[in-house]
Each structure stands twice: as C-alpha cells, then as structure tokens.
Amino acid sequence: MTEPSSSTSARFRPPAIHQVKVEGFFGTWIETLAATTVHTLLDRCIQAGMLDQIDPARPNPGLRIPFQGGNSTVSTQMFWDSDFGKSIEAASYTLARHPDPALEAKIDEIIDAYARLQAEDGYLNSWYLRIEPGKRWTNLRDCHELYNAGHLMEGAVAYFHATGKRRFLDIMARYADYLCSIFGTGAGQMRGYCGHPEVELALVKLGRATGEQRYIDLARFFIDQRGQAPHYYDAEAAQRGDDPKDYYFGSYEYSQSHEPVRDQRRVVGHAVRAAYLYAGMADVATEFADHTLTPALGALWDHLTKKNLYVTGGFGPSAHNEGLTFDYDLPNATAYAETCAAVALVFWASRMLGLGPNRRYADIMERALYNGALVGLSRDGTRFFYDNPLESRGAHHRWIWHHCPCCPPNIARLIASIGTYAYGLADDGIAIHLYVAGEASLALPGGPVRVRLETRYPEDGQIAITLLPEIPQTFTLSLRLPEWAQGATLTLNGEPAALTDQVQDGYIQLRRQWQAGDRLELDLAMPVRRLHAAPEVGANQGRVTLMRGPLVYCLEEQDNGPALNSIRLNSSGLMRCDAVDELGGIVTLAVEAVRERPDKEEDLYTTNAKDAAPVTVRAIPYYAWDNRMPGEMLVWLREC
Template sequence: MNVQAPLLARDAARPKAKFRPPAVHQVRVEGFFGPRIDAIAATTAHTLLDRCIAAGMLDQVDPDRPNPGLKIPFQTGNDTVTTQMFWDSDFGKSIETAAYALSRKPDPALEARVDEVVEAYGRLQDENGYLNSWYQRIEPGRRWTNLRDCHELYDAGHMMEGAVAYFHATGKRRLLDIMAGYADHIASVFGPGEGQKRGYCGHPEIELALVRLARATGERRYLDLARFFVDERGAAPHYFDEEARARGRDPQDYHFEDHRYTQSHEPVRAQRHVVGHAVRAAYLYSGMADVSTEYGDETLKPALEALWGHLTEKNLYVTGGFGPSAHNEGLTFDYDLPNETAYAETCAAVALVFWANRMLGLGPDRAYGDVMERALYNGALVGLSLDGTRFFYDNPLESRGAHHRWRWHRCPCCPPNIARLVASVGTYAYGEAEREIAVHLYCEGVADLETAGTKVRIRQETRYPFEGRVALTVEPEAPADWTLSLRLPGWSSAIAVSVNGEAVEVGAHEEKGYLRLTRRWAAGDRVELDIDMPVERLHARPEIGADQGRVALQRGPLVYCLEEADNGAHLNSVLLTPESAFRCEEASDLGGATVLVTQGLREIGADGAALYAPTAPMREAASLRAVPYYAWDNRAEGEMLVWVRQEGAR
C-alpha cells in the first residue's frame, strides 16, 4: 500500500520550495538499478534486521526484555561489537530500507518484523515523547547532557526518516506518530525560548530528517525546528563548551581537538571550507540546503556554494568518495587524496548524494547533478555487494589484496545507509517544481509526477549507464505548458537530442548544463538523447602526488579499476600506452556489467636482479581488463588498482 503525502504537506508546509524530489512510490525503477533493488527487497532488508537483532539491538530497545547492561559483546561475523549509543539510528535506517523494499513488493514476513520493532519502541517511549534506547535503558539520567559526543538527536533523525518511509510504504501511522511525538518533545526542549536549550547535535542529521517529517505530516513547526538547529550551530557562546562545563568537564578535553570535527567551529553562514568528519559535514550541508530551499533563504547559498567548491575542486576522489583519513573519518588538507590508505567511507559518499540532491532543490545545475551521479555509481554503490549481503565501510582506490567486504561491522552505519539509498534511487532521478520537471539521472523505469497542475507520467527506456541512448516518453493527463529539463552529463562532449523525431539545437536550450525544453506537452511526446560514451583517461592535478604518471579510466558515469582476478598480481607493474585502444565487453560474472579490454605492457624484473639497478625493467605485452569500481571484490580475492600507470603520462 503506497500512501501519498497529505495535501497539507504539499501546501501549508511549503513556504517557498522550488524543486522537490518525488516520493519513492512515485518512481518504478528497472534497468541497471532494478536487479539491485530486487536484491535488497528479497535479501538485504531481511539481512539488516537479522544482523541488527543478532547484535543485540532489540534487546537494548525493548523494555520487556532483560536490561542488556553497558557492555555485552556480540559476535557478528568479522567482528565483536558491544552495546552502542547510536544503535537506534541503525534500526531507523534498516526500517527505512525495509519500507522501500515493501514499496517494491509485498512481503508480509518483513512487514511483521518491522512492526515488532516499532511496537518495542512504542513500549519504550516516555509519556512526554522522549525516545532513545541508550539513555532510557543503558545510561538513564544523562539525557541531553552531552550533545557534542553522543547521538541523541542523530538517532532521532534516522528514526524519523524510517517512520516517514514506512508510513508511505504501508499507510501505518504507528511509527510516524511515535516520532512526531518525539519531535514535539524535542521542540519543547530546544529553541530560542526562555528555559530552552540552544543546542544542536554533534552529529548533524536531524536537520534534514525534520524537513522530511514536515513534508509527510504537513506540520510547519518541524521545518522551524530544522531551521533553528541550522541557525544555532556555531553561535557564541559555544553550546558545546557550556555543556561540557555543566557536566564538570574541561571543554578542551576533546578527543578530536576542536569544533571543526563537528562543523560547529563557526556559524554555518560563515563557513567556506569543508572540515572535520566527512559524514557529519555532508549531512549538515544537506540540512542547510533543505532549509534554504524550503524558506527561500538566500543567505545560506554563499556558504553552500563555497563549501561545494572547496570539496569538489580540492578534496574529492575520482570515485566521488571523500574523507581520506581514518583518524577523524574525514578531511585533512587540500589535495590530500592517497589511494591505498583512502578512508572514503561509504556513508560519506551516500551523504554526498543527499547533499547534491538537495542542492538540486535550488534548481537544475549540472555542477550538482554530475557529482551526485559520480558519487552514486562509484563511491556509494561500491559499498554493497552484487548479491546484497556484504558491505564495504571504507573504500580505498588501491588494495594489495587485504581489503575485503564485511559481513557486518562493529560500527554498522554503512550497510543500511547504502541499502536505503539504492532502494530509493528513483527519488533522486527527478525534481518536481510548479511548472518544471527535471531529470537528474537516467535509468529504465516509470515516474508518476506532477507539474503545472497536471499529473505527468514519464517513461525512460535505456541501458544506461552501459549505453548512452535514452528515450523518454511523456504522458500528461492533459496537454499543458511546462518545462522538461534534462541533465547533459559533463563527461560527454557529444550529445544529440530530438523531440518527436525532430533534432533539437542543444546549445540554444542549455542552461547550467541542463537542456530546458519548454512547450505544450501532450501524451505520446517522445524525447530521445544519444549521449556519446567514450573511454576517458583522467589525469589528476599535479598537487595530488600519488596520481602523477597515472590515469583513471572512466566511461560514462562509471570509474573503472583493475583487479588481480583478471590481470594477475603486482598491478603496479602494468602500464597503459598512448596507443592502448579499448573495446567494451559484457561480463556475465559481474551481472552483465560492461568491462573494458585493451592491450598494455607489464614490467618484469630479471631473475636475480638487485632491488635497485641503473637499468630499467624488461617489458612485455599484456592483455588488460578493467571492471567498474562498484563491482570489485565480488569474485576472487586479490589486488585492485584505480590509478594505472601510463607510459608518457606526466
């Protein structure tokens, strides 16, 4: 049962919004993502609940179960985990994933499992609405005393997102009402009023979640609370310092050195550089973009645009991942983009997709659409195995053979995060405005949208991202004048477009990298795009020392890598030549993915040669096979390399 958002959420809670993404149930995705969503619906959604419960999460939540205490270890495959303060967030994301799975296909067993968890939360909730299993079951009496280091509001945000998704998927209001009650309690505790706390979470997330809750319920006060959290962050006197003193601690006694880690080092409108923990940063910027869109708040745009530029121009991996350091799970200094030690957490790439999508709420702009696509197809999608059962937490761009997917993780934030993103990918493909529909991503499927007071169905037929031909059939309920905006990917220099068989002069209708077609649309109108997909050899800026003399291979939105399974070991002994020509092949062992095959060279050390010698190694011809980065480590274990040496490269 798919439930439309209430009319109130579309009107009263929409002060000045420009473009909004459709709900998941409005878009039926097939093609490239279809099998992946099917795998999540059939397998991953159950796997997430299995492993959450095996880790003891339901024991921590349910007041009818014995109190789990502070330290109980659970063995979950690769690692032993203990009770954790952010477990509610993992349940929230797992519920959200299950909701999208139920939107894909009915599954009474899965629905019953979610209902069991929801009822446990219902029993746990205080009369005043407060709901956090850690502070109710593990450390009672300490709620709202350490927002800097702990995760109360972050947990609440993910539970809110799960509640909204589950309501849309099933029509059941139980969890939505529980979380609305908690949001009301939070609004009574935090705010500018007398006796209220002027705090915010050390781990941003609730800001964007409150916007989703407002859209689902139509309650403007949740938007106002999101705006409060955004506006208050970094204000003087610094809340985290005052909070530390209140609990008898020195504010300088801080594991991560200063407030840049939580992006609270200065008010958000003054921020110009992406700093600190990568996931927290992108979640915060997502919330800022949502607030800017919903309120038409132009004062947030200079900061958002500067932060975007700083990330994408100086700190973004070619895969769309970011945050090179394991120490702070985040940023270090500009152009610090090592390959073998890259952290590039899956959650960071997922959060970048969220941020990019929300920047598109301000209007179609290829600067955001292209990065959203890069992060989605590469840095995020790599976090989920092809069968939907194993996961990556960190994502290096080079491995000597020791980096492999996890069955679970001691910090299990990434598995449900990538699962909920992929299962809801249809909502990132489109944007709806009053007289415009934007198409941000190309994928086989059907979308039921609305613009100019008319319901519009758009059908996409394509084998994208493996082929660049896309056909869109527009089916409005009645003829109407509006604009269809289509992203023109920046990685392609040759794009041909026709409408009903007549060629369109792309340059005459392009604006910020989108083709804007304004006309009276009628049922059966057909737009066809032919997007050239050459194999590109990307070169890094000279400031990125690790990549000099090397190239990264990209075709369409996909970044490629070499694996030992195809090319043998010692991948750094392989070279491309300027003459290496690529052909595309379909790989049955990788779900039908397009792989790249070419001829290159391999350097060979002579038997008995010294470790260092004045003569160059011998070379021999070598057949090379590159696979999409998202698909690596799905077959035999071994080495992996994204940046490949190239003869003659600078």
C-alpha cells in the same frame, strides 16, 4: 546575522518513493535488496542485540564489555537506534515495490518495541531510557541523541509512504513535538544542536510528510544555532563537570561547529557529519528561499570537489577522524573514503538541486552514487565495505557485519530509494537528474503527468523518454546533459532538436505544451576517457584512471595477474568495451598496455631499465571489485 526570508515556497522537491517505479540497472539492485539485503540488515541488527536494548519487555542488557573510543564499559551502542531507523527505511522502500507480509511483521515488531519504550513526554532514545537513564541532553556533542532521532524519523516517513500505516509516524511526530518544546530561543529552552548532524534532514522530511511547518522550522533552528558564540558545547561540558578543552578530537572543526554555518568556506572534520550538515543547509535554503546560505554552500562545494574529492566520489582520506586532513591529500591504498560519506554526498548534491537543475551538483551526485557509494554493497547483497581504498594489495575485503554498522543500511536505503533522486518537481517543471529506467507518476498544477524512461544506462547512453500528461499542459522539462557527454543528440517526436540555445547550467530546458505520447530520444556518447589528477595530488602523477560514462574503472588481479603496478598503459593504445556475464553482464574495458618483467635476481634499486612486453588488460567498474576471488586492485594506472 542576516535574517532569512520568511517565504516557505520550495523550488524543486523530490517525489515520494511510491511515485517512481524503477527498472533496469537499479531495478536489479533493488530486487536483490528486497530478496536478501533488507532481511539481512534487520536479522543482523537483532542478532547484535539491538532489540534487547530498545524493548522494555526484554531484560535490560546493561553495561558489559569495553567500548572502543570511550571510558564506558558497554557492549550496547548509543547509536543503535540510528541503525534500526535506517534499516527500517531501506526495508520500507522495498515494501513499496514488493509487498512482503513477513518483512512487514518484523518491522511492526520493532515499532511495537519503540512504542513501549517511548516516555510519557514523547522522548525516545534507547540508550538514555534503558542504559544510562537520567542523563538525556547532557552531552549533545558526543552522544548522538538527535542523530538517532533523525534516522528513526526517516524510517517512520518511509514506512508510512510504503504501507500507509501511521503508527510509527505518529510515534516520531510525538517525539518531534517534544523536541520543538525543548529546543529553541524561548525562556527555558535549549540552544543546542547535535554533534552529528542528521536530524535536520529528517525534520524536513517529517514536515513534508505531515504538513507540520514547525518541524521544518526546528531544522532551521539547528542550522542557525550551530557554531554560535558562546559555544554551546563549552557550556554543556562545564555543566557536566568536564573541561571543554579535554576533547578527544581537539577542535570543533570535527563536527563543523567551529563557526556559524554561514561563515564556513572549507570542508573540515568528519566527512559524514560534514555532508549531512551541508545537506541540511541546502534543505533549509530551499524550504525558506534562504539565500544567505548560498555563498557558504557554493564555497564548501567548490572546496570539496576541486581539492578534496576522490575520483570515485568518495572523500575523507583519514581513518583517524574519518574525514578531512589537508587539501589534495588523496592517498590511494590508505584511503578511508567511508561508504557513508559517499552516500551523504549524494544526499547533499540532491538537495543542492532543490535550488534548481544544475549539472555542477548532479554530475557529482551521479559519480558518488555509481562509484563511491555503490561499491559499499556486494552484488549478492550480503557483504559490505566501510572504507574504500583505491588500491589494494589483496587484503581488503567486504565484511559481514561491523561494530559500527552504519554503512550497510545507509547504502541500502539510498539504492532502494534511488527513484526519488532521479527527478525534481516544481510548480512549473520537471527535472530529470539521473537516467534511471522506469516510470514516474508526478503531479503538476495542470494535472498528473507520467514519465516513462527506457534505457540500459549506464551500459550505454541511449535514453528514450515518453511523456504522458493526463491532459495537454505547458511546463518546462529539464534533462541533464552530463559534462562528459560531448556530442550528445536529441530528437523530439522523431525530429532533431537543436541543443545550442536550450542548455542552461548543464540541463536541456524544453518548454512547450506537452501532449500524451510526446517522445524524446537522447543519445549520450560514452567514449572511454583517461583522467589525469591535478599536479598537487602527488600520489597520482604519471598515472591515469579510466572512466566511461559515470563509471570509474579499475584493474583486478583475477583478470590481470599479480603485481598490478608493473602494468603501464600505452598513452595512445586502443581500448574496446566487452560484456562480462560473470559480473552480471557489466561492460568491461580491454586496454592495450605493457607489463614490466623485472629480473627477480636484480637488486631492489637498479640502473637497468626493466624489460616490458605488450599485454591487453581488462578493467572492470570500481563498484564491482571484490565480488570474485580475492586479490589486488588498482584504480590509478601507470602510463607510458
């Protein structure tokens, strides 16, 4: 294996949560999170019994009822620490926007419980300290110990940035110090890694927040060890008396540990685990300028986006393994496309941008964000999707809670922290990846720079950017030019700016000495586009889907009546955009079509062509479906 560079210089890093104030489209969502969702998350976690499990001051919940997917009899969950960690993270991001003493007190109560739980050596895991004590580190393959640690670390970093309180951060730093002593290549250390990648991302965040390089080094260790021979999970299984071949998922492809990460070229296995791993690889590549990871990351990205990605930015069609099957397997009605997978894809894409602005990654980040991820949360902030089909006969709906409640806090923490995904900051430049209304306060070596962004995006593509450096300074401003934005125009201080020679990797690169008040106006055309699937995707042949800007559209029964598959779009029919107040003023599409009117007395199969009558159908953004009356939904539409 080639040894990575020893350099630790980063390229583009995201700003911290308190550096970006979000308004507009996502500002409205964050208001809902602050008022409703984060309270709902913490309350439902506590109602489920999570605080009973972690707090040694409470009676031990013990082993009670059968646990799905295993031989144990438990009503508690070994991954509950992760749900608390993500919920605290989401709530912390809203606290950075809206101080809420009651919410802060609730989080402090949970942190107090974790302080009481933490072992003297720093170890912190409610399952192995209260439910199955004495078994720590005996089953990294299946039991989520490091995954739980990662989400708690991310929650601690978020809470520190939001409130300035260090207690949770210090608790998790103490745990990370313990991990650094346990895992490594030294004598007596473990060369293991988690079956569910995630801790790698958290260690990088923790290292950045605390300035402790050893945490980032540990993230690199976990990446480097994965899939190495002899296989750690084989030895681990034998040590606990199990046959390594007796594995429910059969292959280590399930956890992307089937081969060393630098040898991997195909996205396989559990979708969320895959994207978390690749995000961790990208973080390590950025932090260490490790170009040995670049070929694998590029090939994995291409394999996913060119052969296995839903048009919504979701991936993983199978409920069996919550993940990948074979190339071009993209069914609609049975699509699993877990919300967490789309969220994790946003994480991965964002970290790929750490290597520099590149539309290849940012466009997919935006697609997954606005469609496959955002659909996971209802407009009122109280109900959630776990899996996300692209067609429904009317039986698929959001739920209040789930026995595996990973998706609700995951989508909440993503939306609440969206400002950190919108920008990238390097020593000599600022990149704007997402056009999120609001203001960022960023620090360059030449001094602080405020960036004011005004837009109604994604309602329209008009974006005004005002730069307010404290003193004039020279740097490169990179603006993403989405692939779908044909015919975009840009002005600088009212004068047209030529784009031809200034676009690199899909970003407009503007280098100059910036003065306070410099104003850019970017206009991205947003025509409605008809997308066709590759011929290998059999389910979508003869069908199209509609997109406008970053949004995928669908039909709902409430607007168009039942039997949505009886509708065929005219190949050259007119389309117009309307605003609909009942869904928060979103832009809907009115599209010319025909509806087949079969004779109900005809046989199931007939030689008679069906009569068809002209009709205008309404399409709404995919993220907004199932917010009104229940009914059918369809993304891929038949075309005349």
